[in-house]
Each structure stands twice: as C-alpha cells, then as structure tokens.
Amino acid sequence: MCGIFGYLGKKDNAMEVVVKGLQKLEYRGYDSWGVTSDLDGELFVEKKVGKVSEVKLEDFRDKKTSIAMGHTRWATHGGVTDANAHPHFDTERKIAVVHNGIIENFQELKEELGKENFVSDTDTEVIAHLIAKYRKDNPFKEAVLKAVKKLKGRFAIVVLNVGENYLIAARRGSPLIVGIGDGEYFLASDIPAFLEYTQDVNYLDDNEMVVVDGGVEFLNLETGEPIKKRLVNIDWQAESAEKGEYDHFMLKEIMEQKETILRAINQDEDDIMHVAQKIRDSRGCFLSGCGTAGKMCMAGEYFFSMIAHRHVNYAPSSEFKIYHHFLRPESLLVVISQSGETADVLEAMNVARSKGAKVLSLVNVEGSTIARQSDFSLHIKAGPEKAVASTKASTSQMALLLLIATAMIGELQEGRRILVDVASKINDILNPRFLTYIKSVAEKIKDHENAYIIGKAENYPMALEAAIKIQEVSYVHAQGFAAGELKHGPIALVTEGTPCISLVANDEVRQDVINNTIELKARGAYIIGISPENDDVFDEWIKVPDVGVASPLVNIIPIQLLAYYIAVLRGLDPDMPRNLAKSVTVK
Ligand code: M6R
Numbered sequence: 001m002c003g004i005f006g007y008l009g010k011k012d013n014a015m016e017v018v019v020k021g022l023q024k025l026e027y028r029g030y031d032s033w034g035v036t037s038d039l040d041g042e043l044f045v046e047k048k049v050g051k052v053s054e055v056k057l058e059d060f061r062d063k064k065t066s067i068a069m070g071h072t073r074w075a076t077h078g079g080v081t082d083a084n085a086h087p088h089f090d091t092e093r094k095i096a097v098v099h100n101g102i103i104e105n106f107q108e109l110k111e112e113l114g115k116e117n118f119v120s121d122t123d124t125e126v127i128a129h130l131i132a133k134y135r136k137d138n139p140f141k142e143a144v145l146k147a148v149k150k151l152k153g154r155f156a157i158v159v160l161n162v163g164e165n166y167l168i169a170a171r172r173g174s175p176l177i178v179g180i181g182d183g184e185y186f187l188a189s190d191i192p193a194f195l196e197y198t199q200d201v202n203y204l205d206d207n208e209m210v211v212v213d214g215g216v217e218f219l220n221l222e223t224g225e226p227i228k229k230r231l232v233n234i235d236w237q238a239e240s241a242e243k244g245e246y247d248h249f250m251l252k253e254i255m256e257q258k259e260t261i262l263r264a265i266n267q268d269e270d271d272i273m274h275v276a277q278k279i280r281d282s283r284g285c286f287l288s289g290c291g292t293a294g295k296m297c298m299a300g301e302y303f304f305s306m307i308a309h310r311h312v313n314y315a316p317s318s319e320f321k322i323y324h325h326f327l328r329p330e331s332l333l334v335v336i337s338q339s340g341e342t343a344d345v346l347e348a349m350n351v352a353r354s355k356g357a358k359v360l361s362l363v364n365v366e367g368s369t370i371a372r373q374s375d376f377s378l379h380i381k382a383g384p385e386k387a388v389a390s391t392k393a394s395t396s397q398m399a400l401l402l403l404i405a406t407a408m409i410g411e412l413q414e415g416r417r418i419l420v421d422v423a424s425k426i427n428d429i430l431n432p433r434f435l436t437y438i439k440s441v442a443e444k445i446k447d448h449e450n451a452y453i454i455g456k457a458e459n460y461p462m463a464l465e466a467a468i469k470i471q472e473v474s475y476v477h478a479q480g481f482a483a484g485e486l487k488h489g490p491i492a493l494v495t496e497g498t499p500c501i502s503l504v505a506n507d508e509v510r511q512d513v514i515n516n517t518i519e520l521k522a523r524g525a526y527i528i529g530i531s532p533e534n535d536d537v538f539d540e541w542i543k544v545p546d547v548g549v550a551s552p553l554v555n556i557i558p559i560q561l562l563a564y565y566i567a568v569l570r571g572l573d574p575d576m577p578r579n580l581a582k583s584v585t586v587k
Helices: 014-024 106-113 125-135 140-149 249-255 257-265 269-281 291-308 317-326 343-354 369-373 392-408 412-429 432-445 457-474 483-488 510-522 548-569
Strands: 003-009 032-039 042-049 067-073 095-103 153-161 164-172 177-180 184-188 200-203 208-212 216-220 285-289 313-316 332-337 358-363 376-379 450-455 477-482 499-503 526-531 540-543
Touching (some): 003 014, 003 095, 003 153, 014 067, 032 153, 067 095, 067 153, 095 125, 125 140, 125 153, 140 153, 140 164, 140 208, 164 184, 184 208, 249 257, 249 548, 257 392, 257 412, 269 332, 269 358, 269 376, 269 412, 285 291, 285 317, 285 343, 291 313, 291 332, 291 392, 291 457, 291 548, 313 317, 317 343, 332 343, 343 358, 343 369, 358 369, 358 392, 369 376, 392 548, 412 548, 432 526, 432 540, 432 548, 450 457, 450 483, 457 477, 457 499, 477 483, 499 510, 499 548, 510 526, 526 548
Parallel strands (some): 285 313, 285 332, 332 358, 358 376, 499 526, 526 540
Antiparallel strands (some): 003 067, 003 184, 032 067, 095 153, 153 164, 177 184, 177 200, 208 216
16 A cells, blocks of 8 residues: 655666656555655655656656655555645655655644644644654654654555755664665565666565665664665566556456466475475364455465365454454464565464464565564465455465365375466467456446356355456446355345356366256346356356366456456456555555
C-alpha cells in the first residue's frame, strides 16, 4: 500500500528518475502521486490526483537536481485529493515527508502541534510538523530520530529538508529497501523500482533508520547507535519486472506460469526435507495467509491430508489471533505470502512467536520482512509479480506445498515427477487457441452481474480463489462454494442464465460435483465446466489436462484468464483494480 521512492546520487535528473521509479511502484497505490526536490535551495513540488503512469517523464528532465523523492498513494486517512497526495510539509515548507503506513496517534499529535497549521486530512502531515518542531533545536538527523519516537503505528518514511543535501528514511512495520548503486542510492518500497540501476540492496529492518548522503549510515531508531547491514545481491532481471509484449502485467504473469512451476520446485532437497520434517514433528501445525495466499494455504490443507495423511489447520491470518489458546512451543505456523510484507500475516507470526511456536514461510520476495522474521523460509522464485491479482505466485505456492506433502511421506522424487508433468502440461495449454477460446467464453458472460463457482475437495479452495480473481479485476459479484453446500442455501441465487463454473477433476468426487452441477443446470444456470473430460451438463467445456491430485494447479489457470478477459472486455484495467493495492501493509 503506497509506494515511496527516493534518489540521491550522480544523476542530475533525479526527479525524472523518481517519477520513473514511482511508475514501477504504481501497483502499490494509484489514486494520486507526488514528487519533490530541492531545486537550488527552493522546494519544488508537484502532486496531484491521478495515475503516475500517465505522467510524461520529459516534463521533469530539465529540472537539474541530484536529490528527489516521491510517492504513489493508496488512500487511508483523508480522501483522494491533491492536498492529501504526498509529499507533506511543515508549515514553512522546508521539510517534506513521504509515508507508507498508518500513524495511529495522529489526531493527538495534530492537537499538540496546532491543528490550524495543517493543510491536509492525512495522518502523514504530523510527521513533517513534528520533525520541524525538533529541528529548531537539533540537527536534522536528531530531529528525525526524536520525531519518530513519538509515532505510534506503522511507517516507512523518507524525509528531505531543503538546504541539507541528504535523505533520511526510517521504518517500523512497512517495507523500505535501500538500493546501492555506483555513486547513487535509492530508497524504495519495492525492488523493481530501481532494478534497472542496481541489484545490490540493504533491507531496512523495523526500528532502523538510514541517512543517505555521499554514502549510507544505518542507525537504530531507539538508541541512535550505528548498525551494520549486510549487502544482498538480488537475482531478478530488470526485464522480468516490465510488461514486455503484453498489454497488462496480469496476462504476462499468467503466461509466465509456463516456467514458474519448474522454478518453484527447483529447491535444495535438504530445505524441502527440513520443512517436511518440521511439519511432521510439530504438535499442531497451522497454515496461514491472506486473500489468494490464504486460499493456497487451504489447498495445502487438502494436499497434506490427501497425500501425507496429516491434518493441518488453515486460518486466515487476520483471524489467527483467536487460535492463540492452541499455540505452544511445539506448534508450527507455516505462512504463505507473495509480497512477504502483508501486515495481517506479520501479526499472525507475532502471535505464534509470543507462544514460543516456530514460524516457517513460503514467500516470493526474498529478503522481505516475513522471510527475515521466519525461523526458516522457502523462496517460491516466481519473479516479480506486479499485477494486483496474484496468479503465478499462487500456482508456485501450491506446487511447493504439494512437493512438501510428498516429501513428508518420503516421496519427494514422485512429487517432483508429478509437478514436472504439471509444468509441461501448463506450458501446452497456454497457447493462442486456448486464450482465444477463454476470451470467447468471457464475451458470453461479461455482462452478468453474478457468477458462482463450485468445487469439491482440493478444488473447493480453487472455487474460492476463482471468486477472488473474478471479483477483484472484473467487479462481477462472484462467489465460490463447496459443491455439496449449494443445496443448503446458495442455490436460491441461481436464475435463468446465471453463469456457474464447475471445477471437475478426474477423482473420486467427480460424480458428486457433476451431480451438483446438474442441480444448478436444472435451475437454469449456464454451465462452464473446467475438466479433463466433457459432460452433457456443460454448456461450455474448458478442457484442462488430467494431472491427478495436482488438479488445482491447472484448474485455476482458465479462471485467471477468464477474470482477465472479463475485465478487459468490460473496459477495465485489470492491473489496477479499484480500491485495491498489491501489498496490504496495513491491518
Ligand atoms: O502478498 P501476499 O501474498 O501476502 O498478499 C495477500 C493478499 O493480499 C493477496 O493475495 C490478494 O488477495 C490478491 N489481490 C489476490 O489476487
């Protein structure tokens, strides 16, 4: 939520660099944007409602400066207005702040600082006023240190003070990464923002601050003491974070599933065995994540049960707190997150740790907070995922869960074989003919306001995930159900022509799902069957390969495409759905 970017270095077009960086962070928030710099001792500011992707870079090219910072916003406090766009300033407009997170005590601080001096409705503005207050009697660095000590809540901030040629950033709870280039430094919410300039990074941890001038100095926020950080080299290629030949990141990332499953399962055998052993040894194992990652945890619950005959409990991270009574030092929490920064997941981890339980994670962003705060972390290696709707990360998460389940019963090589087969079959289905067919199905259902999806056993979580995909990018009211639950209520929603998607695998519950599909059809539903085999009940048959227990990995792919095409055909931008942001770093 919200992207922040700061630059200081040898380039004299810092504002252009910052705007370009913000364009790469736009997936984190896109209701308004802003950029600021010290131009010959004067604060230059441009901030407004709208998308930073629509800004022309050349408009900033002639503004010669080597220091700048900016922000792309996902509104939390205060409506979407020019005044509420970041950066925010102190009364004299000398100190500028960009912020990601929520300052919980902003109202109290605003009263203290004189609320008549404020020009926005944001929580962020208090930070600038607070720093200005302390700056009167302190050097800039101490003023920032003193100010952040007064803040409650979560933040990643970058601060610029006119006349002082350095940037200061601090973090508690929201991500901030320092890119170290050749004579230049980048401060950003996520790595793709500066990947074209450097792959060397320092991750700022909670309660740390960094002062960027001719070098970088890391400090503890509480004590002000210097700290040493490890430089990490990131093996992502800059192009992997670009759209390339595709109109949207969502489609590009769906298509990347031709390769991502193989990358996900290319893991050190010892690491997989270690995780499998930890799950086996635990007394009470929980799987937890949010949104799509949560649905993948649910799929994991089925894989562990069906393959390893081991019961694990899935709980959405935002609900995990209530399970604290069941946690003890022998318990294990396995969390799944694409971004590795989701606030609800971090909270679940804190709950588990407070009871002495261990935490394992499956993340896509290496070095992310969740990865660093876990006792052990596996990297799913899907590469940068920029579209708000998670696609390739989710199938990689499932692949790894299935692999772990097989490792738990000493069948790791068989698990690999199954997944190599899945990868090759996904490669086959993602062909132009398949895409054209899915688009034609999307055309038929795009004007309906409701759609229902059913699945059973390991495909029940996929029905829930399908609903998220369709809801978030196409704004169609979609709901997923366990196929057998329909007759207990939801079937009342079905009327003539209602699109209903039935996820049918060649498994022991196949006939049950077909029977439930027939019940839908009898109420007039328009049936889209996703299945290796056709059936008379289907009005549309989307043929998927038969991959046995791994069926969720292939069944979800046509749904991702369907959601994508419905959005595009409705004239929507699937990469930037309304009200959403890629990484939810607030609770
Ligand atoms: O980065 P995470 O995997 O922790 O994110 C979790 C959810 O916010 C995320 O999966 C969300 O539901 C996606 N928009 C779904 O496509």
